[in-house]
Structure formats: C-alpha cells, structure tokens
Amino acid sequence: MRVVKKDATGPLEVKVGGESKWICMCGLSVNQPFCDGSHKKTAGEEEGKIYFYEKDGTRRQVSM
Structure with missing residues (x-):
C-alpha cells in the first residue's frame, strides 16, 4: 500500500500544440x-x- 498526500481538488491544464x-x-x-x-x-x-479513498471511490475521514 502507498499513501500519497494530495490536496488539489481539480486538474492542471497543459497546452500541447x-x-x-x-x-x-x-x-x-x-x-x-x-x-x-x-x-x-x-x-x-x-x-x-x-x-x-478506497479503490471503489468511497471516502472516509481519518481520525487523528
């Protein structure tokens, strides 16, 4: 398992040609x-x- 921290809520537009x-x-x-x-x-x-986020897309908040 790998945990990757991301906080962006949208994509980045890149113009190619x-x-x-x-x-x-x-x-x-x-x-x-x-x-x-x-x-x-x-x-x-x-x-x-x-x-x-689970592989099926469901989300749960992690308790800290």
Missing part, C-alpha cells in the same frame, strides 16, 4: 497522469482534515 490536456492533481484518476473527473469525489472535503 494548441490542444488542452488535463493532468490529474488530486491523485484519484484511474487514468494517471490524465484527469478522468475523479476529482469531483473531493467535493465537501473540509480543509485541515485527512481523507482516505
């Missing part, structure tokens, strides 16, 4: 390094809290 490519910045895309819209799962996250 005048065409937009969207790079995943949230870490949830199954199409890495490209965005597949998975960042929408981060809606409602509270700042300063830590969340764990």
